[in-house]
Amino acid sequence: LVRALEALGIAECEAALAAARPDEGPAADAVRRLVAAIEPHAPLLAFLYTENQLFEGEEQNEGWAAIDERIATLFRRGQASGEFRIDLTPAWLTEALYGLLASAAWAVAEGRVAPKDFTHMIVELLLGGVRRPDTPA
Incomplete structure (x- = not known):
């Protein structure tokens, strides 16, 4: 069943x-669209996120790796365009998105949170930490 x-x-x-x-327009806008598109499926994905047997061992579904790569490519694109910080790896940003x-x-x-706030909360927190600052720290 799992x-x-x-x-x-x-x-x-x-x-x-x-x-x-994810290949169209500014990367930040693509992240917003992605979170909004995933929102209806988030409860199932949250359940799957806790099922360690899906992500360990030899029976790992290659579909996850393909999804990881597509999302990481989006973050890479944002880094290449100067929108996103380059000190955080695309793999880490992908994992952070899944966690959020x-x-x-x-x-x-x-x-504990209103359903209407789902996309806004995730996007603002993620992009707030991902955006490349205008001035060096």
């Missing part, structure tokens, strides 16, 4: 990536 849910989660992530058009998506889904499910 593997069937995993396949559904991968398909939903792929559809969200397609809808978000799962945390926000749990907070909404438990009533």
Whole structure:
């Protein structure tokens, strides 16, 4: 059953990536579109995020690696354009996005956060830390 849910989660992530058009426009706008597109599927993804058996060992689904790469490519594009900091790796930014998506889904499910705030909370926190500052520190 968990593997069937995993396949559904991968398909939903792929559809969200397609809808978000991560190669178009400013990278920050693409991140906003991606979070908004994933939002309806966040509860399932939060559940899958906790299923360690999906991400360990030899039976790991290659679909996750492909999704990771597409998201990391978006962050790389933002770094290359000067929008995003270059001291944080695209792999780390991808993991941070997953963590924020799962945390926000749990907070909404438990009533600690309003559902209408889901995308705004994630995007503002992530991009607030990812954006390249205008002036050196």
